[in-house]
Amino acid sequence: MKPSCVCSLCSVCFLWVFFSDFAGRCYSQAVPSVDAVPSVDPVPPTGELPPVEGKVMEDTVKGWNLPLPTLGGKQFWTDHRWWHGWKVQYNSTLDHWRLIDPNGIRRTWGGRQAMLDEMNRVIETTTPPAAIDEVILLAHGLFRSNGSMMPIAEEIQRVSSHQIEEHVIRRSVVSMTYASTRDSIAEHSAAMRELLENLPGTPRISFVGHSLGNIVFRHAIGQWKANGDPQKMLERLHRVVMLGPPNQGSAFAASLSRLGLFETLTGSTGMHLGPAWENLQHSLGTPPCRFAIVIGDVSSSSLKNPFLDEPNDGVVTVNEAMLEGASEIKTFPVVHSFLMRDEAIVRATVSYLMGRELAPYP
Numbered sequence: 001m002k003p004s005c006v007c008s009l010c011s012v013c014f015l016w017v018f019f020s021d022f023a024g025r026c027y028s029q030a031v032p033s034v035d036a037v038p039s040v041d042p043v044p045p046t047g048e049l050p051p052v053e054g055k056v057m058e059d060t061v062k063g064w065n066l067p068l069p070t071l072g073g074k075q076f077w078t079d080h081r082w083w084h085g086w087k088v089q090y091n092s093t094l095d096h097w098r099l100i101d102p103n104g105i106r107r108t109w110g111g112r113q114a115m116l117d118e119m120n121r122v123i124e125t126t127t128p129p130a131a132i133d134e135v136i137l138l139a140h141g142l143f144r145s146n147g148s149m150m151p152i153a154e155e156i157q158r159v160s161s162h163q164i165e166e167h168v169i170r171r172s173v174v175s176m177t178y179a180s181t182r183d184s185i186a187e188h189s190a191a192m193r194e195l196l197e198n199l200p201g202t203p204r205i206s207f208v209g210h211s212l213g214n215i216v217f218r219h220a221i222g223q224w225k226a227n228g229d230p231q232k233m234l235e236r237l238h239r240v241v242m243l244g245p246p247n248q249g250s251a252f253a254a255s256l257s258r259l260g261l262f263e264t265l266t267g268s269t270g271m272h273l274g275p276a277w278e279n280l281q282h283s284l285g286t287p288p289c290r291f292a293i294v295i296g297d298v299s300s301s302s303l304k305n306p307f308l309d310e311p312n313d314g315v316v317t318v319n320e321a322m323l324e325g326a327s328e329i330k331t332f333p334v335v336h337s338f339l340m341r342d343e344a345i346v347r348a349t350v351s352y353l354m355g356r357e358l359a360p361y362p
Contacts, residue, residue, distance in 0.1 A: 062110035062118075063096070072104050073177035074145045078191045081198055082174050084129055086122055088115045090191070092183050130170055132203045134238065136353060137196065138175040139213030140340075141244075142269060146175035151341050152208055155350045172203075180212060184268045185280065189219035196220070197231045204238040206353050207287075210340045211316070212269065214245035221285030240291035241349045241358075243339040246316050247293075247323040249277035252308060292328040292352050295321045296339050303335050313339065330358045 073079065073089055077098075081088035085102025090112070098109035099118050108118050136156055138149040153173045160171050176195060178188045196205060209217050217240075224234050246253075253274030256262040263271055272280045296313025298304050303314060310317040315336040322329070334342045347360035 059111040059113040062114045065108050070104050070106050078178040079176045080191050080194050132172045133170045135203045136173050136206045139209040141211030142180045146177040149175050151346045155346050181267050188216040192220045204236050206239045208241045210243045214242040218284040222283045225285050237289040240287045243294045244316050244336050248320045290327045293326045295331045296334045297331045328358045
């Protein structure tokens with residue numbers, strides 16, 4: 001095939017996935033953005049981020065603050081700590097930290113240690129709610145925000161509210177936001193481990209991820225297995241549901257990577273899912289608990305991706321989503337960007353989290 005033809009195909013291909021995901025982001029009122037490197041960055045097992053050269057602000061310094069509403073994070077912020085709705089977040093672009101309250105109000109900002117000290121003050125001066133039995137962590141995909149996982153959070157709350165009194169399990173849903181296109185998968189994983197290891201109490205952990213979110217979670221598992229797990233997080237994992245996970249990498253991402261624009265937009269994360277997959281996959285672990293995989297298949301509909309020959313959801317093929325050890329695998333005729341918003345998938349996901357099968361919860 002002529003180089004000009006290949007270039008044209010890649011351009012059309014890129015536009016197809018971009019506008020497909022753009023439609024999904026508009027529907028969920030999420031916001032986009034982006035970064036790059038060829039191999040997985042080493043991250044200390046403690047979950048701490050590597051030191052940043054030329055820091056803008058000292059660790060213990062706080063900035064002058066007006067308690068203004070925020071958008072909760074979106075593409076620029078990553079959650080590192082959570083306490084009953086309070087969050088400590090980091091912005092790698094601006095290189096500073098902030099503390100936001102359960103209503104999304106920025107209470108203070110500055111260096112990392114200053115924010116952790118402020119969070120500890122909140123913990124010491126606030127009467128905590130009842131102890132949490134289970135935390136269900138939700139993790140969005142590439143270009144998305146934690147708002148895209150809202151339908152699953154709402155369904156968990158609906159089902160939990162109908163529990164029989166004597167069998168009540170006190171659950172908290174933590175919808176993590178992370179700067180998916182601005183930092184590496186290793187850095188997202190470090191933040192996720194830090195958040196989980198510092199949850200209040202020792203609740204069991206369940207997880208639902210969409211697309212990239214699953215790879216970040218698997219990297220966290222791999223790091224606990226390789227570098228130690230003092231908080232016994234692996235033992236506390238309960239149930240996991242993976243929605244459209246590129247568990248074997250992404251041929252589509254590999255094809256799009258031929259465009260310089262793709263790396264510019266998706267950064268190292270997008271490259272790791274495609275041409276740099278070999279550098280990443282050995283760092284990924286498999287959940288040591290029961291887990292299910294939900295896969296979209298629109299290959300027989302008008303929404304199909306003409307550049308993928310195998311059954312697929314428009315981005316990830318059915319074979320790429322597979323992972324040995326899954327207790328259940330189910331396909332739905334839903335495009336990749338809407339897997340976490342489809343009513344049947346949402347209800348099936350929550351049913352599985354509650355100890356049943358991948359079938360709609362009553």
